[in-house]
Amino acid sequence: MKNKKVIFLLLMSFILILAACSGKKSSGPETPEIKEEDLENFNATGMPIVNEPVTLKFMAGQSALSSDNYNETLLWKTYEEMSNIHIDWELVPVDGREEKRNLALAGGTLPDVFYTMGMPNEDLLKYGQQEIFVKMNDLIEEYMPNLSALLEQYPEIRKGSTFPDGNMYSIPTVYDPEFTSVLLGSKGWIRKDWLEQLEMDMPETIDDFYNYLKAVKETDLNGNGKQDEIPYGATSISDLRNILKGAFGIGNKGVKHSYIDEDPESGDVRFYPISDGYKAELEFLNKLYSEGLIQENIYTIDANQSYSMGADGLYGSTVITSAETIYGEMGKNFVGLPALEGPAGKTYNKATSPLAHMGGFVVTKENKHIPETLRWLDYFYSEEGAKLFFMGIEGETFEVDENGDLQYLEKITNSSEGLTMEQELSKYITWLGGGYPGIVREATFKGAESLPSSIEAAGKLEPNMLDEVWPEFTYTVEENNKLSGLKADIHKYVDEMQDKFITGTEPLSKWDEYVNKVEKMGLEEYLEIQQAAYKRYKSN
Structure with missing residues (x-):
């Protein structure tokens, strides 16, 4: 009997050891304990969220396009009536967000929630581990069924939102993975009427594109007797580089990473600004720039000046979210x-991740109503909630047309006060300017990406889109500390040389010299950190 007892105890010890080793236990702070008495006023489903009114204090980033009094907007008045939750909004202009955030985190008065305050990932981890920000993992499962369903359907969003310690410290902003136009963002546009005048087909290759640009430069297409047509014009050259990356086999994991992608041969992280493909793209762009096919002042032009030139019909091609919304009547060409x-073939590498960003909704330790707060936000991940957030109320701000699509009313699109659509909308909603938590769906989002012309443009690109797009990686505190210095030096030098190579200020004969310098700036350590972050992302 004694031997049997010993064997039993040893067996049980072995089982416990196995369980401990196999358990996926994340380090870091504990999930806040929600006591039963804390839920007496709380409704787990339906509206209102609470029986007796509750007030939450939000520190919120305020776009220049937004109202100065959120509680007077239709959106938040309606939602307060529905939910029984009042928000005390402390509005912070976008350009002052960083200072205001830092003051609060350095010992000032914390809000219950940082809302659209653009919290950086490194701060999410730092203050999450200090238990200033609340760990979200189990709380999302418990109180956010709409978001939980999305994370279950699209596990890459959860993977990207999880920090190296295994925790989530914020609520993500999600772009619907089925909404191709918003994932692609700004797209390439070309003048169809000029193609017809030139009797040219739609470009299919980079050589076709070059030939079109050259023909625009050499032909008086606007018929004013001047050589003022600009073959390619925009607010910057970066988007042109991005739409061409696929043709040169670089940036093959999307635009969240401007310097790294996946090495096609090894499958490891690659620093592509020293690759042959990157050099070939710079050579092509230098050819365009040196022949006057790219707007000469593209590095210095003011956005409004560029928009005006597009509206005046001077641009033969551009990269922008929507030519129609920016260039007006001329944009319809x-x-x-x-x-x-x-x-390198025909892929389109300019796409962002469905995990748009992570810093739009952060709950702090001061919050005494966490279940209520999370249910309040979770509504906006539902179809009805997204409709309210982006469109307002049917009959007051939008109508349903004969095709079943939601459309803003004419009082918004054609303001009687002479206001722009954005100015008129700011009376009713607060999504303008971005940064909001929630989900962006084609059916309920009526920005430039939802226009028929944008949907059509996205449809052309869809067959050549990437199979996988990386979100931003997350790093440990130690990795962040090392990487910040390496990034500052390496990225700055790469950006400077990129511009010099394109404009011809530095000849591409200095390529090897440039590569050697990049490698000596700590590139090996930089890549080791990125590779470790990539492996964690894949295994999350």
Whole structure:
């Protein structure tokens, strides 16, 4: 009997050890304990969220396009009546968010929630581990059924939102993975009427595109007797680089990473600004710039000046969210440019992750109503909630047309006070300017990406889109500390040389010298950190 007892105890010890080893236990803070008495006023489903009114204090980033009094907008008046939760909004202009955040976190008065305050990932981890920000993992499962369903359907969003310690410290902003136009953002556009005048087909290759640009430069297409047509014009050159990356085989994991992608041969993280493909793209862009096919002042032009030139009909091509919304009537002459084939094939690498960003909704330790707060936000991940957030109330701000699509009323699109659509909308909603938590769906979002011309342009690009797009990676505190210095030096030098190579200020004969300098700036350590972050992301 004694031997049997010993064997039993040893067996049980072995089982416990196995359980401990196999358990996925994350380090870091504990989930706040929600006591039963804390839920007496709380309704787990339906509206209102609470029986007796509750007030929450939000520190919120305020866009220049937004109202100065959120509680007077239709959105938040309506939702307060529905939920029985009042929000005390402390509005902070966007350009002052960083200072205000830092003051609060350094010992000032914390709000219950940082809302649209653009909290950086490194701060989410730092203050999450200090238990200033609340750990969200179990709380999302418990109190946010709409978001939980999305995370279950699209596990890459949860993977990207999880920090190296295994925890989530914020609520993500999600772009519906089925909403291609918003994932692609700004797209290439080309003048269809000028193609017809030139008797040219839609470009399919980078050589076709070059030939079109050259023809625009050499032809008086606007018929004013001047050579003032600009083959390619925009507010910057970065988007042109992005739409061409696929043709040169670089940036193959999307635009969240401007310097790293996946090495096609090894499958490891690659620093592509020293690759042959990157050099080939710079050579092509230098050719365009040196021949006057790219707007000469593209590095210095003011956005409004660029928009005005597009509206005046001077641009033959551009990269922008919507030519129609920016260039007005003239923009209707533009159609979407397809993915262009180049030496590396025909993929379109300019796409963002469905995990748009993570810093839009952060709950702090001061919050005494966490279940109520999370249920309050979770509504906006539902179809009805997204409709309220982006469109307002049917009959007051929008109507349903004969096709079943939601459309803003004419009082918003054609203001009787002579206001722009954005100015008129700011009386009713607060999504303008971005940064909001929630989900952006095609059916309920009526920004530039939802216009028929934008949907059509996205449709052309969809067959050549990437199979996988990386979100931003998350790093440990130690990695962040090392990486910040390395990024500051390496990225700055790469950006400077990129511009010099394109404009010809530095000849591409200095390429090897440039590569050697990058490598000596700590590139090996930089890549080790990125590789570790990538492995964690894949295994989350």
